[in-house]
Amino acid sequence: MSFSLSDSELNDRLDRLPVLAGRERVVEDLEGGLTNRNVKITTSDGVYVARCSGSSSELLAIDRDDEYFNSRAAEEAGVGAPVVDYRPDLGILLIGYLNGVTLTKDDFARDGVIAKAAVACRTLHGGPRFRNDFDMFARQSAYLRIVESHGFRLPAGYLDFAGQFESIQAALAHPDRVSVPCNNDLLAANFVLDGDKIWLIDYEYSGNNDPTFELGNIWRDNGLSLEQLEELVTAYYGRTTRHELARARLQGTVSQYGWTLWGCIQNGSSTLDFDFWEWAMERYDNAVEEFRGPDFTRLLDDARTGD
Structure with a gap:
């Protein structure tokens, strides 16, 4: 517990x-x-x-x-x-209680599961607006202040990527983007498969947000491949779009860089018998992989421009 x-x-x-x-x-x-x-x-x-x-x-x-x-x-x-x-x-x-089976990461490789997940996300995103907004850029900044003020352990070199993080924020900024009600924390265990329908549970971190954050976070937190991310984005939008795919991939990096600090806070404050440091480093490594990756500059360009 x-x-x-x-x-x-x-x-x-x-x-x-x-x-x-x-x-x-x-x-x-x-x-x-x-x-x-x-x-x-x-x-x-x-x-x-x-x-x-x-x-x-x-x-x-x-x-x-x-x-x-x-x-x-x-x-x-x-x-x-x-x-x-x-x-x-x-x-x-x-x-x-929902009669269904909670998913595992491996379940996303099963035929039709990604399409059902996309339907569930569209359903949530098309529903009533939430009470609050969720912005990982703001939350990352707040989490960082907590980590620093409490002297919690931070991954080596974490702050070295602040410039890349800010460049993503600039590339994603667009006056015409609309926010939708998002769960923002769709780990596999927060998907409940009930026949042909997927339910979404656990709204601790929910808030109105860019839908591409939801998609990118699903990609990274569930260890999906880039091909599976493209399948998810295509199923969600009904077509393949380079612009939205780039946004989702960059948002996945945003999520990992921000959730790293969640793990650092838990590592320094929680009494749970759980390796929060390993959890944090897994997300940090995901973010660094993208920050240093050969596609980073192209993704920024694709996110700024339409298809």
């Missing part, structure tokens, strides 16, 4: 939710959840998931009210789990 919450304390909190009060239930911990303790709750009337959070996520700039509002919006869009209850005083967001 991601923070200290005993079983007796958990059950006391669950008893204070009207839909669960006084009901017999089976509670099972779910895997994952680096900033939550997630439990599956089975009753005779329904099956639920309680996302239980503490105050340890403050350094990571997670706003639980935003998460609740955006989870409701994702439900309304038809791609998010039903929201049953929200008790910020208890640190609990209660949602309906």
